Amino acid sequence: MKSITNKKPLFIALGLATLLAGCGVQDKTETPDFNSYTDVNQKKEAFFDYIRPHVEHQNQLISEQRKELLDIAKDFKGDELTGSDLDDVSDIAKQYRYEPKQFGPKELKELLSRVDTIPENLVLIQAANESGWGTSRFAREANNFFGEWCFSKGCGVVPNQRAAGKTHEVAKFDNVEGSVASYVKNLNTNTAYAHFRELRADYRTKHQEPTAEQLIHGLDNYSERGDEYIRDILAMLRHNQKFLKQS
Numbered sequence: 001m002k003s004i005t006n007k008k009p010l011f012i013a014l015g016l017a018t019l020l021a022g023c024g025v026q027d028k029t030e031t032p033d034f035n036s037y038t039d040v041n042q043k044k045e046a047f048f049d050y051i052r053p054h055v056e057h058q059n060q061l062i063s064e065q066r067k068e069l070l071d072i073a074k075d076f077k078g079d080e081l082t083g084s085d086l087d088d089v090s091d092i093a094k095q096y097r098y099e100p101k102q103f104g105p106k107e108l109k110e111l112l113s114r115v116d117t118i119p120e121n122l123v124l125i126q127a128a129n130e131s132g133w134g135t136s137r138f139a140r141e142a143n144n145f146f147g148e149w150c151f152s153k154g155c156g157v158v159p160n161q162r163a164a165g166k167t168h169e170v171a172k173f174d175n176v177e178g179s180v181a182s183y184v185k186n187l188n189t190n191t192a193y194a195h196f197r198e199l200r201a202d203y204r205t206k207h208q209e210p211t212a213e214q215l216i217h218g219l220d221n222y223s224e225r226g227d228e229y230i231r232d233i234l235a236m237l238r239h240n241q242k243f244l245k246q247s
Contacts, residue, residue, distance in 0.1 A: 031143060031176065034134035044243045047134050051127050051145065052120065054180040059117040062184070065092050066115045073108050080104045097189040113201040114188045121244045122212035123180065125237045126222075142172035146183040192221040212237055 032050060037043035069092065072085050081089055081103040089103050089111065096114040100107045130147040131139035138144040142157045149168045150156045156169035173179045187193045196218030203210035216233050223229035237244075 031134060031140055043133060044240060047128060048124050048243055051124055051176065054177045055120050055123045058180055058184045059120065062115060062117050066112065069108065069112055069115055113197045116200055118184055118187060119210065119212040119215060121237065122215055123183065124244060125212065125233060125240065129233060129236055138170045142170060143176055143179050144170055144173060145176065145179045148182060148186065193218065195220065
C-alpha cells in the first residue's frame with residue numbers, strides 16, 4: 001500500500017460512506033477470489049465488472065444531488081439562500097463537510113465543486129492499483145479497495161509492516177459498496193484533494209466532461225510517491241483501455 005498519514009485519511013466518515021452506501025446496489029457477501037483466475041484478461045474483466053456497478057451507483061446518487069443544487073443555483077436571486085432552498089442545500093453541504101455561515105453564490109460554487117461525479121475509469125483503475133486487482137489482503141479481509149486508513153484502535157486491519165510507533169489501521173468495510181462510497185467522499189471532501197476538485201471544476205466551467213486521464217493529475221497527494229504514483233496510474237489507465245468503457 002502506498003500511503004502515509006494525512007495522504008489518504010479516512011475522514012470521519014465511515015458514517016458518510018454508509019449514508020451513500022445504504023441503498024441501491026445489491027452486494028455480494030464475499031469478494032470473489034480473483035487469485036483463482038489463471039487468465040489475466042478474464043481476471044481484469046471480472047474485477048472491473050465487480051466494481052463498476054458500485055461506481056455507477058455512487059455517481060448516480062451524486063448526480064441527483066448536483067442536479068438539485070444546479071436547479072437551485074439557476075433560480076437563485078439575492079445575496080443568500082433562505083427558506084426551503086437553504087434547508088435543502090444545507091442538508092447536502094453537511095454530507096460534504098462544508099458548513100459556511102450562509103449560502104450565497106460563492107458558497108454554492110464551492111459546494112458544487114464538491115458535489116460532482118468522479119470518472120468511472122479513474123475509480124476502476126485506482127481500485128485495481130490499490131488492491132492488486134482485488135487480490136490484496138485488505139481487499140479480501142476488509143473490503144478495502146483503495147488503501148484508505150483509519151486512526152482509532154480496532155477500526156480496521158493492522159498492516160503487517162506498520163512502522164514502530166504508528167497507530168493507523170487499514171479501514172474495514174462491510175462490503176465493496178462501502179469502500180467505493182468512502183473513496184468517493186474522500187476525493188470530494190478532503191483538503192488533500194482540493195487540487196483534484198479545482199481541476200474538475202475548471203473543466204465544468206468550460207462545459208467539458210472531465211476525463212480520468214485529465215483528473216489523475218489532481219491526485220498528487222494520494223500517495224507519498226507523488227508524481228511517480230500519477231505516472232503509474234496513467235500507465236495502467238492507458239494499458240487497460242480495452243477493458244474500460246470509453247468515457
